[in-house]
Amino acid sequence: MEDTIIDKEATTIDSASAKNVRVMNPADSKIPEGPVAEKWTNYKAHQKLVNPANKRRLDVIVVGTGLAGASAASTLAELGFNVLNFCIQDSPRRAHSIAAQGGINAAKNYQNDGDSIYRLFYDTVKGGDYRAREANVYRLAEVSNNIIDQCVAQGVPFAREYGGLLANRSFGGAQVSRTFYAKGQTGQQLLLGAYSSLNRQIEAGKVKSYNRYEMHDVVLIKDKDGVERARGIIAKNLVTGKFERFAAHAVVVATGGYGNTYFLSTNAMGCNCSAAMACYRKGAYFANPAYVQIHPTCIPVHGDKQSKLTLMSESLRNDGRIWVPKNIEDAKKLQSGEIKGSDIKEEDRDYYLERRYPAFGNLVPRDVASRAAKERCDHGFGVNNTGLAVFLDFSEAINRLGIDVVRQRYGNLFDMYEEITDVNPGELANTIDGVNYYNPMMIFPAIHYTMGGLWVDYELQTSVKGLFAIGECNFSDHGANRLGASALMQGLADGYFVLPYTIQNYLSDQITVPHFRTDTPEFDAAEARCQEKMDRLMNIKGNRSVDSIHKELGLIMWEYVGMARNKEGLLHALDELKRIRKEFDTELFIPGSADGMNVELDKAFRLNDFITMGELIAYDALNRNESCGGHFREEYQTPEGEAKRDDKNYFYVSCWDYQGNDNKAPELIKEELNYEAIKVQTRNYKS
Amino acid sequence: MxxxxxxxxxxxxxxxxxxxxxxxxxxxxxxxxxxxxxxxxxxxxxxxxxxxxxxxxxxxxxxxxxxxxxxxxxxxxxxxxxxxxxxxxxxxxxxxxxxxxxxxxxxxxxxDLMVDRNAFDKIQQAGGYVSFNCGGAQDANNLPISKEAADEAMDSATCIGCGACVAACKNGSAMLFVSAKVSQFALLPQGKVEADRRVRAMVKRMDELGFGNCTNTGACSAECPKNIKLYNIGRMNRMFIAAKCKE
Missing domain, CATH: 3.10.20.30 (Beta-grasp domain)
Structure with a gap:
């Protein structure tokens, strides 16, 4: 491949001065008229629908079977569309939504604690550091209640009170209890609910399910007016190793986030951004890639052979208290292993979140909690041998509630923690002055979720006609930071209650278009490109494994494009990514052949896209000369170390437009944000 | 090491x-x-x-x-x-x-070590759901469910579909897997409406797919990574016989 040097000018774009920055036409986001609370109702009242007889003439491809994908596929099929549904796992039930632990938000106000649709909307916009699109978030809050009704009707066994009604708990960034949960396995139960609906439609023949298939390209075909529309995909059958063609009237990608760009993350091993990158390369804008969520409560890294990081649910912060020692001497002793956490008594502990943010305490949003942990560790107060961990302590909760109640709430998480670390957080470890101290957990922030994603309009359609993106895969609802228990809400909102409506506004024009064939020149060309790429990867025949290069990429990303970023580091990262790209192109080795299953080959395809994704994150982080939510630029902070936004210059969504070549810097298009209902102000979790 | x-x-x-x-x-x-x-x-x-x-x-x-x-x-x-x-x-x-x-x-x-567990999906497709279309649900709290029933349903629903029960069984039976899903719905009012139909369809599909019969050895439950209890099988057997008699 041609070794083009990345255009240095483009890598240092300053949005105020760059020449080639375009501003999006406000109409492109298709936000309906009217006050924010009436927009969705207005939209539904006036949108075009497809009548039942015509629905059966229309085919929709849904890629992905997580909460968004499975709920969209089943709901579209229930409506009467013919759905083709793809997943890379051996069963739709295994999509990574299954690993979500804590819960799902909804504005039911069952607790009578002052919740409302407006409050959920407001908390989500504020939690997202005022970088989300108001209209989308309001709709999300509006349909949140329908999701709970839907899931209960499906037989999802949510936790209940003795009176038989649904139980709730609190999550970060909220002062009400609006989180519904099923033990520490909420994602699993919601996904199995969506999977059950999907199964019903598979049995009915309305959904064709393709397991162990990976999308490699989206096929665009010009309509009679010369407009390119997404009309199909090329997918690799991971068992036979062959590329196959699939055609439809519209394509929906629900393929999750790009957290594995960092190699170590809480994502599953197979999570990847290749489908999203394929869309991006075909002209779908990629929005806000710099907004990456770092989850504060993960089990710390233990060694260089580690393959992934394990999350400890945010729900633990309901009763767990986060601390480091007050005295640096104690921290040093902890680091050298001379003492244990339970040897330090109450008055020598610094509950730094409660100290810094008295109003929200341990339940501040994730970005705030993560940065506060980093701040303490950077000052030498880390509590494990690497100095990169803080304590999450249940002593106070156990002393107050008893171990049985605490175990009932968090038992499975305690067991999980013990299996991995050999430490039982529910075990009495020490008694000082009559106070019982239990083993604290050790935690540290880790890459968890990506707020950025494919740019979509209000209808969840990307900048390519007929190509839709839902769930974590799109950018729309979380702004610069996602609140806990909102990912499940968004995935299911998109799949059950938004896309099945909005896609009809698109499909209503397509009813006269017959079923597509796949033996067209467009499909030929797309498959040939996939084949070419595969041959190139197989023929590099270097001497490095995919994982060894991916780990190198991950370290650069974490160090320079991670929790805290600065201009110099980002420029350095872009140079390093260029080197890694070259290393990949010349030194990669894939054993075996491309015939049949080849796991290393499939990983290589994904890594190729992670490198491009890494560059995209770095470009965006470099452009955004402010700190907001999950994007923290060290140059832009208050004297107390809080994030400093720049609403004057950066009150927009960054949309990156591919320039035809991975080695060329993408161009920036701004979607300016317009807030009507909420006053933009500095986030405050202190009072 | x-x-x-x-x-x-x-x-x-x-x-x-x-x-x-x-x-x-x-x-x-x-x-x-x-x-x-x-x-x-x-x-x-x-x-x-x-x-x-x-x-x-x-x-x-x-x-x-x-x-x-x-x-x-x-x-x-x-x-x-x-x-x-x-x-x-x-x-x-x-x-x-x-x-x-x-x-x-x-x-x-x-x-190598990778197997095809598609048969599990096929059993679920036979009836592992509540037949209900998105959009028509009543308010979630209109249907009180006792904490005990919800917790017990949750214990059954916690199955991860890994197939360890089948692998552990000398007969290659899928009874624990199937009974976990049947039980989850049987314990909840939402699932009771079509409980007979479900148990008949899922058991029939399981038999067609070549899984063995249950001889109450209990290896499935002993080896289950999620501790799915053996009494789910008992419940399913009772339900199956009753449903067959009604047929």
């Missing part, structure tokens, strides 16, 4: 397979079992050989993707945990660890 890994290798569904022992795989007690397989694979790739193929994904014990018969037990020696939650501190220095795929006629081998 060094271990020897004796692993079943098989190039494809129709190929002849066999054990290959890899000596002195270097790992640490804090490393997970699957990470140790990663270490072996890295070594194999560096030697120009094909890595061992195995299913895995979330690596936190919930997706049900990982499998493996380790030293004669599905998901290895730990109880109530999946293979991906297994850490090397469970093994002795220098130990030879035998690793096999799930062994069941209903789960044909794809390659």
């Amino acid at each position: 060094n271990v020897n890994l004796k692993i079943w290798r098989q190039a494809g569904p129709k190929e002849k397979g066999g054990f290959v022992t890899y000596q002195n795989v270097e790992t640490t007690p804090d490393t997970s079992f699957l990470e140790t397989l990663d270490i072996l694979n890295e070594r194999l790739i560096n030697e120009g050989q094909e890595p061992v193929v195995f299913d895995h994904d979330c690596r936190e014990g919930i997706c049900g993707m990982c499998s493996l018969y380790i030293n004669g037990h599905p998901h290895g020696p730990a109880t109530g945990a999946t293979t991906c939650q297994l850490y090397m501190r469970r093994f002795a220095e220098g130990e030879t660890i035998t690793v096999e795929p799930w062994r069941s006629a209903a789960f044909p081998i794809i390659k």
Whole structure:
């Protein structure tokens, strides 16, 4: 491949001065008229629908079977569309939504604690550091209640009170209890609910399910007016190793986030951004890639052979208290292993979140909690041998509630923690002055979720006609930071209650278009490109494994494009990514052949896209000369170390437009944000 | 820490397979079992050989993707945990660890340690749902459900569909898997409406797909990484007989 040097000018774009920055036409986001609370109702009242007889003439491809994908596929099929549904796992039930632990938000106000649709909307916009699109978030809050009704009707066994009604708990960034949960396995139960609906439609023949298939390209075909529309995909059958063609009237990608760009993350091993990158390369804008969520409560890294990081649910912060020692001497002793956490008594502990943010305490949003942990560790107060961990302590909760109640709430998480670390957080470890101290957990922030994603309009359609993106895969609802228990809400909102409506506004024009064939020149060309790429990867025949290069990429990303970023580091990262790209192109080795299953080959395809994704994150982080939510630029902070936004210059969504070549810097298009209902102000979790 | 890994290798569904022992795989007690397989694979790739193929994904014990018969037990020696939650501190220095795929006629081998569990999806498709279209639900709190019933349904619903129960069973029976889903719905009012139809359809599909019969040995439950209880099978048998009589 041609070794083009990345255009240095483009890598240092300053949005105020760059020449080639375009501003999006406000109409492109298709936000309906009217006050924010009436927009969705207005939209539904006036949108075009497809009548039942015509629905059966229309085919929709849904890629992905997580909460968004499975709920969209089943709901579209229930409506009467013919759905083709793809997943890379051996069963739709295994999509990574299954690993979500804590819960799902909804504005039911069952607790009578002052919740409302407006409050959920407001908390989500504020939690997202005022970088989300108001209209989308309001709709999300509006349909949140329908999701709970839907899931209960499906037989999802949510936790209940003795009176038989649904139980709730609190999550970060909220002062009400609006989180519904099923033990520490909420994602699993919601996904199995969506999977059950999907199964019903598979049995009915309305959904064709393709397991162990990976999308490699989206096929665009010009309509009679010369407009390119997404009309199909090329997918690799991971068992036979062959590329196959699939055609439809519209394509929906629900393929999750790009957290594995960092190699170590809480994502599953197979999570990847290749489908999203394929869309991006075909002209779908990629929005806000710099907004990456770092989850504060993960089990710390233990060694260089580690393959992934394990999350400890945010729900633990309901009763767990986060601390480091007050005295640096104690921290040093902890680091050298001379003492244990339970040897330090109450008055020598610094509950730094409660100290810094008295109003929200341990339940501040994730970005705030993560940065506060980093701040303490950077000052030498880390509590494990690497100095990169803080304590999450249940002593106070156990002393107050008893171990049985605490175990009932968090038992499975305690067991999980013990299996991995050999430490039982529910075990009495020490008694000082009559106070019982239990083993604290050790935690540290880790890459968890990506707020950025494919740019979509209000209808969840990307900048390519007929190509839709839902769930974590799109950018729309979380702004610069996602609140806990909102990912499940968004995935299911998109799949059950938004896309099945909005896609009809698109499909209503397509009813006269017959079923597509796949033996067209467009499909030929797309498959040939996939084949070419595969041959190139197989023929590099270097001497490095995919994982060894991916780990190198991950370290650069974490160090320079991670929790805290600065201009110099980002420029350095872009140079390093260029080197890694070259290393990949010349030194990669894939054993075996491309015939049949080849796991290393499939990983290589994904890594190729992670490198491009890494560059995209770095470009965006470099452009955004402010700190907001999950994007923290060290140059832009208050004297107390809080994030400093720049609403004057950066009150927009960054949309990156591919320039035809991975080695060329993408161009920036701004979607300016317009807030009507909420006053933009500095986030405050202190009072 | 060094271990020897004796692993079943098989190039494809129709190929002849066999054990290959890899000596002195270097790992640490804090490393997970699957990470140790990663270490072996890295070594194999560096030697120009094909890595061992195995299913895995979330690596936190919930997706049900990982499998493996380790030293004669599905998901290895730990109880109530999946293979991906297994850490090397469970093994002795220098130990030879035998690793096999799930062994069941209903789960044909794809390659090495990876098997095809599509039959599980097919059983769920036969009736593992409440027949209800999105949009028509009443307010969630209009349907009070006792905490006991909800908790018990949750215990059954916690099944991850990994197939350990089938692999553990000398008859290759899927009764624990099927009964877990049947029980979840049987315990909840939402699922009661079509309970008879569901149990008949799911059992019929299970039989058609070549799973064996249950002889109440209990290995399924003993080896289940999610501790799905044996009495789910009893409940399903009662429901099945009653539903058959009504037919």
